[in-house]
Amino acid sequence: MRLERSLPAAALDAIRAPFLAAGATPTDAPVLQPLGLLLDLAGEAMRSRLFVVSGDAGEEACLRPDFTVAIARQHLAGAVGQGRYFYEGKAFRVAPRGSDRAEEFLQVGVEAFEAGDPVAADAEIAALAWAASAAGGRDDLTLLLGDVSLFGAFVDSLGLTPPLGARLKRAFARPRQLKIELDGGGGEAPGEEKSRIAALLAGLPEAEASAVLQELWSLAGIEPVGGRRPAEIAHRLVERAQAVQAGKLSAGEADAVRAFLAVSDRPGAALDAISALGGSQRAGLDAALDGWRRRLAGMTARGVPENRMVLAAAFGRAFGYYDGFLFEVRSAALDEERPVAAGGRYDGLPARLGAEATTGAVGCMVRPARAYTGGGE
Template identity: 80%
Template sequence: MRLERSIPAEALDAIRAPLLAAGAVATDAPVLQPLGVLLDLTGEAMRSRLFVVSGDGGEEAALRPDFTVAVARQHFANGGGAGRYRYEGKAFRVAPRGSDRAEEFLQIGVEAFEAGDPVAADAEIAALAWASSAAGGRADLSLILGDVSLFAAFVDSLDLAAPLAARLKRSFAKPRQLKAELDGDVDAPTGEQSRIAALLAGLPEAEASAVLQELWSLAGIEPVGGRRPAEIAHRLVERAEAARAGRLDPEQAAKVRAFLAVSDRPEAALDAIASLAGPNDGSLKAAIAGWRARLAGLAVRSVPLDKVTLAAAFGRAFGYYDGYLFEVRSEALGAERPLAAGGRYDGLPSKLGVSATNTGAVGFMVRPARAYAGGGE
């Protein structure tokens, strides 16, 4: 396993300093995390990037690819409620094919489970990530912002049929699926698949997965190819919904394309998005007002807005993010190697089986070896 280069202690101290001042409690999290949980949250496409090992009891586990899920699981296992945590430790990912990037690397970060104003918390967390990244000495930084929920509010403004709107929102973080939606190339189930899909479509995804496993067991079928029951059930349900919901018409598709093309200084980007709104624009207006307050919060916290871009199509590979997103980038390292990244994941607790919580969830991580001006990872 290749290690990233080390950085001087004084540089690490400077990068760490904003986190120490954030009022967070130091914590750690187990290196081994349940593979099934990670794949359910991040998507099957992440499997190739995970170090898979045998965990306790012979169940498959993975070395933690980052800390967010690990810290969240630990927080809710300890009772949940409000909490703010600071971590520092190694994360592990398989390098992309043909890459010589680090497979074991140091992450520092903060995860906050707090009630209160989520917009203010978003601004604070991104400002902390910016301050920590800037402390590494690079002079070519930029901040890229996005928002899964802003896309959802825009889709709602178009007043689409509910199943079509839901399917379109789910496709946001899946470029190939989103392209198929915009191109009208959405397949529908036929024959036996159609009947199974119709059966599963009326069930929650966990129950749909259980039904599919039972059908396999009764039929003596052993699935191959690495696809999990939850993923297959999800796909069948999507295809059943596709048959019922229809497709975007050309005008609707053009509006969605125009939304996704917005990438500008934040105020200009918000103006462009507002101009694209459909007739049912109440939620979108509220989302844009929240964004203007968020930008004001960033400015108050000394984030230079002339270095900030709001990109409507910006998303992250980790599927548990469901709101505000950001990355701190260096021109020298490029878009594929962000120094810091984070966002809001209010829906993660329910995906972890937590029935109710009165807190939101937002956090970020920094890669010190990338933030350090003398580093190259």
């Protein structure tokens, strides 16, 4: 297992200081996490990055790839309603680019489960990540911004049929599938038969679709075989039904989406460009853009330099539970696969973990070894 170089104590103190001043409760989380749950939440694409081991009872588990899900599970188990948590500890992932080596690395960060203004919370968390990253001494940092929900608001403005709009939003985090949609390859495959179960599940959020499928199996006394989990099967059935029902994008609609995805500029200019591209049903898009302008004002007020920010409409993250605002702090000295810090909003995650009543959820992490000028990991 490849280990990061250690930091001088003074450098680590400086990097963690913004988080310690943010009013968070120090906490930790188990190193072993349930593999099936992580894949259900983050998506099958993450399997190759997870370090799989055997759990205490022989079930499949993985070493925590980061702290978000682990901290969220502990927060819900505590049944405290709201909470803000600071963590510092090791995370583990298989190295990218086809390597089978595992990486062990230090993360520090904050996860916040709080009611209140989500735009203000986004600005605070991003500013904390920026301050902690800059405390490592680098002067070549950029804050890359994105938003899963902004893409959804833009798609809604185009006035697509609900099934087609839902299918397009689901493809956002999967570049290959999105390219197929934009190239006219979506819709029903030749000879594909309609499925009543798929059509039923297509009208539900994936978490509810998975629960319905499990209930059907229970009523019928059926046990799934082959290692496929309910969430994965429900996901495939929903995709199939939406492909049958939704049809395809027109050439003009596809061009509009491509133009949206091509937007990458200083945030103010990017928001203006997105506004100009919006369709006629734009109430939701205008509200999202107004929220973004407040978010940017909040970040600059907290010390993030405006000339170091870039808003990229196509930017997304591999972990599939992020459903809103996203960001990464990047260094010019490190390639884009090695961000110094990252984070975002994941309001839907607590419900997917079983929470009956939830608040907003947003968090961030910093890799101190990357933030430190003497690092380079």
